[in-house]
Amino acid sequence: MIRCPRCFDALRPVPLEQGAVYSCTHCSGVFAPAEECTDLLGPLVDVDTWRGTDWATFGRQSRLKSPKTGQLMEHVEISWEGKTVELDLCPQTGGMWFDAGEMKTVSEITRSLAQEQDGDFTDVQTKFGARSYLLQLFMNLPIELCNPVRKKPIVTHMLIALCCVAFLWQLSVDNIEASTRTFALVPEAAQGKQIWGLVTYMFMHGGWAHIFGNMFMLYVFGDNIEDVLGRKTFLMFYLACGVAGAILQVAFQTGTLMVVGASGAIAGVMGAYLVLFPKVKVRMVFFFIPLFLKVRYYLIFWIALNFFGLMGDDGSVALLCHIGGFLCGLALALPYRNYDIQNQLQA
Ligand SMILES: [Zn+2]
Structure with missing residues (x-):
């Protein structure tokens, strides 16, 4: 059983077309394994492509423990055009924890980023x-x-x-x-x-x-x-x-x-x-x-x-x-x- 890193309630699995994400009924947070992040939020939500960019900051330690491994997670701050969101990344598995509302902000930011920065998401750009x-x-x-x-x-x-x-x-x-x-x-x-x-x-x-x-x-x-x-x-x-x-x-x-x-x-x-x-x-x-x-x-x-x-x-x-x-x-x-x-x- 995996538990909410905030309220320690058992997380409810929500099946997707492939795989599942884990949702907390209490605080509305969601834990998504690495691949499910992309399935759920689109191809732009891929932590590996975020590394080395100037709008994503990695490395600060989070207070929250990964629901998967029990180890402390790592903060990932993405910030663009006045919108900022601080996610929690499970460094071992690449899974991410989203507090309520964070998925929306992430998809808004990545969508607007993709339109501004032509080079960063070349594989999803229309040629x-x-x-x-x-x-x-x-x-x-x-x-x-x-x-x-x-x-x-x-x-x-x-x-x-x-x-x-x-x-x-x-x-x-x-x-x-x-x-x-x-x-x-x-x-x-x-x-x-x-x-x-x-x-x-x-x-x-x-x-x-x-x-x-x-x-x-x-x-x-x-x-x-x-x-x-x-x-x-x-x-x-x-x-x-x-x-x-x-x-x-x-x-x-x-x-x-x-x-x-x-x-x-x-x-x-x-x-x-x-x-x-x-x-x-x-x-x-x-x-x-x-x-x-x-x-x-x-x-x-x-x-x-x-x-x-x-x-x-x-x-x-x-x-x-x-x-x-x-x-x-x-x-x-x-x-x-x-x-x-x-x-x-x-x-
Ligand atoms: Zn919770």
Whole structure:
């Protein structure tokens, strides 16, 4: 049995996908073995890469004893941009003790560090080659600099696969227009006709550029939202945003065109991203110039364009659908703003 170094209560094992961490129900502290630190908090939380950096200080002895070995632990102070956290490291095993709230601070610090110091976390940095430059130049799409996830984003990948399969189906049928209409969001949905279109429209697309742009955005932003919400909740969240966009669209649209595309649901993912990761840096290519900016400027610009578009709306882009999805995602993500993995481990 391993005991809390602060209150000496028995620690409760919390199983992860691989291994387990040990949580104290009394003081909310968590002991995480070395590998579990990375599994739980992401690839940036790796003590070995912290050594020798100017923002991590090792070596002062802690008063606390390692739950694993019973030996005194070592303080590790990490400090960056006014945030400081002092962790306790078990020098023999590499395990770490986190007091309540410390996991949150650690992941905030490492995430912001990764964006500032390009060299330190080279293995998790996205490599920007000529190909991604050309892609961004023509598609006008953002790429995240660094926002690694803890778990494989299975639902995000599944949704992308589903859209691709549905698109191949669209390409394979004889009358693409009529067949697509069966699953599209049609204006008559406002009168209760073809209600399933409120859900199925988000798996249909109107062409190669349409599906590519949408899937790219889902790939870039979806994984992080799935990581915070968890798989099942993320799936429900995604569908809810798509439906919210669809409802706003059919309620107020003036056009008679059918609407297809994952944009409404993905707008929801972008809304959630604005709430949860406003400071993550992205790279854009704008008039041949690579720009690095905080994602919140991109997202606010994007939604503002949709609002302005409403004034001269020709009905070719489902702007209301984007706006409905975005606002839904934004609202649903608000309760997760103070998300702390450590709280979740107590439940
Ligand atoms: Zn305790």
